[in-house]
Amino acid sequence: MSDQSLAAVVEKERTQVALASLQQEGVYDEGRHIDEHDDGTVAIPVTDPPAQTDVLEVVRVTGETRLRTLEDHLRERGWTDAELDAAPGSWAVIGSVVLVDVVDTPRPAEVGEALLAMHGHADTVLSRQGIAGVHREPSVEVIAGEGDTHTVHREHGTTYALDLAEVMFSPGNKAERAHMGEVVDDGERVLDMFAGIGYFTLPMARGGAHVTAVEHNSTAFQYLVENVVGNEVSDRVETYRADCRDVVARGIEAADPFAFERVLMGYYDAYEYLDRALDALEAGGTIHMHEATPTAELPDRPVDRLHAAAERNDRQVTGYDLREIKGYSEGVSHVVVDATVK
Known part of the structure; x- marks a missing residue:
């Protein structure tokens, strides 16, 4: 051009x-x-x-000197065809930070500099090294730029403040976050059992729902509270820093027990918490259970787990829909079961 x-x-x-x-x-x-x-x-x-x-x-x-692709940038730096074959094929821009996998990539620092050249508003490039622990804590390494891992990300009108070295953020869940903001009704009572920094809580609250958001990780909880205020939904979100099972138990024992029309379980091992989720779900309510499942075991494994939990609690699943959100790893899919339970 x-x-x-x-x-x-x-x-x-x-x-x-x-x-x-x-x-x-x-x-x-x-x-x-x-x-x-x-x-x-x-x-x-x-x-x-x-x-x-x-x-x-x-x-x-x-625009005549603008380089448009990562391959263009790396060729300018002298990369060979063999090296380009090992270059990352995708990355994510979260606010002012670029997240990229460079496990088998030669000269990752040059990849980072090239990505900064491509995304002029970004100031840091992080190499993703995995997610571990009950709290899904990320491991990252700065490979280019200023090294500031705190950022503010905006999508579909929702603003997320976070530190990518402290809390996880899955770019592949973008459509699901938007979807949850669209399915809720105005004034609907929702329990988000694993709220994190507000991944789903914020879109649902912005969609008009009243959300009880529970998060156990102290760092994620701090960002949750900050994001609730920043998105101006404080009047529709009640936050708890606790184990979600304890919150449900206290709610059941209260003089005016709560019952939710919708329960969201955005955690890969959510099935382990199904009994408490069903305790909190009112008759005819909807449950959204996330799971990382071997593709060969779909749809049986997550659906069977939901039916078994319902039977244990004298409940009945009257209908469900299973949706694949993204690939989790080789041969494993991140899925959500949306089920109506009476």
Whole structure:
């Protein structure tokens, strides 16, 4: 591309908000990259001058030297075809941080620098090294940039503040987060048993539901509270830092026991908590049970576990739908069972 194109200049810290606004306005140019402009600002490509988004200025930029793919950037750095075959094929941009797997990649620092060149609003690249422990805590390594792992991510109008070195964030669950914000009814009572930083709590609350959000991890809970305030849903979210089973038990023993129309179990071993989930679910309510299941055992394993728990608790599953969210690992799928229980 040798002609000049338009770009909207904004402060770097406003990139995510401005980008969401430009997308909504319909003027964001997805065919070009966001680039650094001056110190503290970025240039977001646009097809027309924005009329509704607050920007510093609209400038014309020459795109003839722009490198468009990771392969282009790495070839510029002298990578061979064999090395390019081992380069990562995908990555995720979470706010100002790029997450990438570079386990078998040569010269990961150069990959990180190339990704920063491609995503002008990002300032840190992290190599994902896995998730471990009951609290699903991430292991990451800074391979390029400033090394600031705290960021603010925005998707579908919801804002998530988080530290990617302390708490997990799954880019592959983006559609499911949006889906949960759409299925709830206004005023519906929801229990989120594994709330994390508010992955599903926030979209559901923004969708009008009243959510009881429970999280045991102290760091994730701090971000949960911060995100509830930041998304202005404090009047619709009640937070507990506790084991979700204890919260349900206290609710059952209360003078005015709670009963939820919907229970969300966003945890791969959620089936171990089904008895308490059913205790909290009112008759005819809906339960959403997440699970990482070997593909060969679908749909039987998660569905059988749900039926067995219902039978133990004198309940009955009257209908269900099983959805695959994403691949979890080789031969294993992340699925959700949406079930109605009377």
